[in-house]
Amino acid sequence: MKITNTAHARYEGLGKSGKGHVSSQSGALDHPYGFNTRFEDAPGTNPEELIAAAHAACFTMALSMQLAGEGYEDGQLDTDAKVTLEKDGDGFTVTKSDLTLTGKVDGIDKAKFEELANKAKANCPISKLLNADISLETTFES
Numbered sequence: 598m599k600i601t602n603t604a605h606a607r608y609e610g611l612g613k614s615g616k617g618h619v620s621s622q623s624g625a626l627d628h629p630y631g632f633n634t635r636f637e638d639a640p641g642t643n644p645e646e647l648i649a650a651a652h653a654a655c656f657t658m659a660l661s662m663q664l665a666g667e668g669y670e671d672g673q674l675d676t677d678a679k680v681t682l683e684k685d686g687d688g689f690t691v692t693k694s695d696l697t698l699t700g701k702v703d704g705i706d707k708a709k710f711e712e713l714a715n716k717a718k719a720n721c722p723i724s725k726l727l728n729a730d731i732s733l734e735t736t737f738e739s
Contacts, residue, residue, distance in 0.1 A: 606630075619647070639672050645680040645691065647714055652694050652723045653678035660717035667713065672702030693725055701738040 604626065608617040613632040619642065620627045626647075634641035657676040664672065679695040698714055717725055717734045 611724075645682050648727070649678040649680040650692065650693065652680070652696065652721070652727065655723035656717055657697055657698075658720045659721040660698070660700075660714055663713040663717045664705070664720075669702050669705055672700060673703075674702075675699045685725065691727070695732045695734070697734045697736075699736040699738070707737045711735055724727075 604619060605621075606617060606619045608615050608631075610616055614632060618631045621631055626642075627734045628644055629641040631639070631641065635643035635645070637715035646652045646659050654680070655672050656678070660674055675698070677697040679697075680691060681693045681695075683692045696718065700710060700714070702710060714733060714735050
């Protein structure tokens with residue numbers, strides 16, 4: 598199976614004074630972006646925030662599928678992703694994505710939960726794409 602999704606970005610003007618707009622094919626994403634939204638906390642989005650959202654969503658779904666595949670039927674998973682952008686020579690590099698997971702799954706113990714969470718982290722397509730230092734911190738509620 599092959600799935601292709603699309604997004605579109607437009608940037609009008611150049612450099613710090615330019616203004617951008619990014620949207621996705623589904624219409625779920627439709628936001629302004631620019632230097633000020635990336636480096637100055639102005640309203641709008643930025644590429645690292647979008648990567649963090651994609652990583653959190655992908656990992657959480659991957660873990661949900663792992664748990665269902667093991668026969669678990671009910672629970673809740675909450676994942677926060679923190680993507681780090683660092684100065685790298687004349688440019689910038691995304692150096693890591695930290696995932697913080699809180700989960701409550703009926704009938705599972707902490708060791709099994711952490712085993713499946715680490716498996717999901719290794720197999721999440723966005724984790725593979727990032728090829729960055731990805732940490733995972735888990736909290737388990739019984």
